[in-house]
Amino acid sequence: MTARDLVARLDLRGLLPTRTDYDLRPRTFRADLAAGITVGVVALPLALAFGISSGVGPAAGLVTAVIAGVVAAVFGGSNVQVSGPTGAMAVVLAPIVARHGLGSVALVTVGAGLIVLTLGILRLGRVVTYLPWPVVEGFTLGIAAIIFLQQIPHALAVAAQAGHNTFVTALVAIADAVREPDAATLWTLGIVAAVVAIMVLLPRISRGLPASLVAVTVVTVAAELAGAPAPRIDQLPSALPVPHLPGITPDAVRDVFGAMIAIAALAAIESLLSARVAATMPTDRGGTGPYEPDRELVGQGLASVASGMFGGMPATGAIARTAVNVRSGGRTRLAAVVHSLVVLGVIYLATGPVSRIPLAALAGVLMVTSFRMVHAATVRAVLTSTRSDAATFVVTAIITVAFDLIEAVQIGLLVAAFLTLRHIARASSVHRDPLPGLASPGDEHIALYRLEGAMFFGASGRILDEVTRASRRDDVRVVILRLSQVRLVDATGANALAELITELEQRGVTVLVKGVQDRHRTLLVNVGALQRLRHESHLFTTLDAAITHARSHVDREARPAPGDPRHATA
Incomplete structure (x- = not known):
């Protein structure tokens, strides 16, 4: 919090009584008087x-x-x-x-x-x-x-x-x-x-x-x-x-x-x-x-x-x-x-x-x-909403009775946070999609992965493992990471992405990244994830451009180099 923010917070204007708090017109006054007497009797x-x-x-x-x-x-x-x-x-x-x-x-x-x-x-x-x-x-x-x-x-x-x-x-x-x-x-x-x-x-x-x-x-x-x-x-x-x-x-x-x-x-x-x-x-x-x-x-x-x-x-x-x-x-x-x-x-x-x-x-x-x-x-609505919410409700109620009210709120918040994070982690996934359009020679060496949900500490490790295992299994030379459907990225997720790019590049797999959202770009740059790419041109805004680049890369690798025996017989 900056000094300016602190001064703004300490400004007491808006926290003090004003004339508009009351309406002393006869009709309103009588209504308030009657209501106040009623509440006083109840209280x-x-x-x-x-x-x-x-x-x-x-x-x-x-x-x-x-x-x-x-x-x-x-x-x-x-x-x-x-x-x-x-x-x-x-x-x-x-x-x-x-x-x-x-x-x-x-x-x-x-x-x-x-x-x-x-x-x-x-x-x-x-x-x-x-x-x-x-x-x-x-x-x-x-x-x-x-x-x-x-x-x-x-x-x-x-x-x-x-x-x-x-x-x-x-x-x-x-x-x-x-x-x-x-x-x-x-x-x-x-x-x-x-x-x-x-x-x-x-x-x-x-x-x-x-x-x-x-x-x-x-x-x-x-x-x-x-x-x-x-x-x-x-x-x-x-x-x-x-x-x-x-x-x-x-x-x-x-x-x-x-x-x-x-x-x-x-x-x-x-x-x-x-x-x-x-x-x-x-x-x-x-x-x-x-x-x-x-x-x-x-x-x-x-x-x-x-x-x-x-x-x-x-x-x-x-x-x-x-x-x-x-x-x-x-x-x-x-x-x-x-x-x-x-x-x-x-x-x-x-x-x-x-x-x-x-x-x-x-x-x-x-x-x-x-x-x-x-x-x-209300109780029925909570219990029939989701299992996570029902569990949070029951745990909070039991701890309130058995132990302490403030502990109940704290533990209830922890349970709710844990179950919510687990739900978000399960909703976060990675899918290997087929390349759109007509197939081209060498497409079997290109892997297109679509990341969805949140790249955060609760899900990034699992997503990293899935991409790594799949790319090792197949003869993959280029990996396209499609990030346009990632809604949330935290420091752990950005670091996991950096580690994934590093591991793939060290194995000789070229990594192309498509669809980085502006709100995530600063974090990915600060953590160093995008800098791990082999070349700055490996960052794309459209899928077509990324696939075209991947096919040209595979094609260059498949073409014999000068001096190669295959080049002489070609």
């Missing part, structure tokens, strides 16, 4: 649930929805994106809290936010386009499975054992509940079942009602009236905490730097994917408008920094809440700001009733949410 139980699921606590979930929601809405790159705590972030954060303690969350959150902010300033927002679809869907399926498994201890009123894999923890919780069932277990199971039933059935009756909030409200009232022995949320803040910077020391940063990278990677990926999906959502106006990926990273980075300073958790764009915003008529960033203000109102006005919500009720909400994250049609 409340999710914020509480994700805060608990992450191990940080319900208060952190509420703070994140308020602080990060506002900051991301103002500085982000999408008109309709709603940000806050998400299931994926809760899944990544939980083992970090278990390993480094609750005190590390603020530092990790601020540090990850600064990394995401830097990615946005450096204009790296388009990186999400390099993620293969099977990796994204496998990642999503794995996250959904983890979210569901994380709720099993709450659904059974069993304390989750820290330090274990989520799947193992769920199995242990089930075994404990079966071995020692009690009244609390029966109550929590009933609460989960009631929440699931309401969330599934209520949308069929009325889509205008927030099913998750109605379900949580109904079971909370019922549990209070019945005096159910089910664990509750308990303490919640009645005001926002005072912002402060976490303790930043070299040793502390060194301890959690890996966690910062993991959180930053997830925040960037999930937010950009959510914004990209939101940009394609249909509305009665035709669409939600384009999104700016670099500005989105800036907004999400600032949101996590602010959230960490107020005691919240890392934030990302939330596709579920964003979809609710779009369906509810949200048009500008004002809707996301209103959503945060609704949650803020709960903190100042309703923490008493909210603190009595059973944990099992939130577990039921997240269980339903986990199922809704996965679409059967």
Whole structure:
């Protein structure tokens, strides 16, 4: 990257809020206000649930929805994106809290936010386009499975054992509940079942009602009236905490730097994917408008920094809440700001009733949410696409559940890259074609090879061997390499071509090259492939010219030289 490129990347124009971000005309204002209230009502139980699921606590979930929601809405790159705590972030954060303690969350959150902010300033927002679809869907399926498994201890009123894999923890919780069932277990199971039933059935009756909030409200009232022995949320803040910077020391940063990278990677990926999906959502106006990926990273980075300073958790764009915003008529960033203000109102006005919500009720909400994250049609489409994509999807999902989310993305990318390269290598081939037109004497000494596909490190060796073996087998004196159908050449492929030309020429076989594309010529010259030809006239643009030259060459070799006995008798 040149100094000029770096200065261009660091130009902050286009990454800052503008007046066009909002439309305050009465009709648009009312639509944003209504959509924001709707999303705020939907986000409340999710914020509480994700805060608990992450191990940080319900208060952190509420703070994140308020602080990060506002900051991301103002500085982000999408008109309709709603940000806050998400299931994926809760899944990544939980083992970090278990390993480094609750005190590390603020530092990790601020540090990850600064990394995401830097990615946005450096204009790296388009990186999400390099993620293969099977990796994204496998990642999503794995996250959904983890979210569901994380709720099993709450659904059974069993304390989750820290330090274990989520799947193992769920199995242990089930075994404990079966071995020692009690009244609390029966109550929590009933609460989960009631929440699931309401969330599934209520949308069929009325889509205008927030099913998750109605379900949580109904079971909370019922549990209070019945005096159910089910664990509750308990303490919640009645005001926002005072912002402060976490303790930043070299040793502390060194301890959690890996966690910062993991959180930053997830925040960037999930937010950009959510914004990209939101940009394609249909509305009665035709669409939600384009999104700016670099500005989105800036907004999400600032949101996590602010959230960490107020005691919240890392934030990302939330596709579920964003979809609710779009369906509810949200048009500008004002809707996301209103959503945060609704949650803020709960903190100042309703923490008493909210603190009595059973944990099992939130577990039921997240269980339903986990199922809704996965679409059967999408899974079926990936599994029936190609074997390579299906394998990538399955491997990513399994590793997400069994090991680590960031490792799952990395390994998924490696698997996808390997399978894609193998596919490209198999599609790259070399064919020996007959010479076009009428046959001439000596044509049997001319070999025309047509190279197709890609001359790259995954295929060049095989192509080199095929041409070498074939030319050794036959009495070949001239080889024509037809390169017009080669779509890609890398340094390894160019070097392999140079080695092929050298070997053939050393055996006395003349090599003619036809159809070098302009985009490949510089590389072939730099590597020295074209310089290996016996003469610069052995490079052709048309096949007819190459064949004519090859026939004349064979004819000259077949004609006796002066002084040869054959010349005297001729």
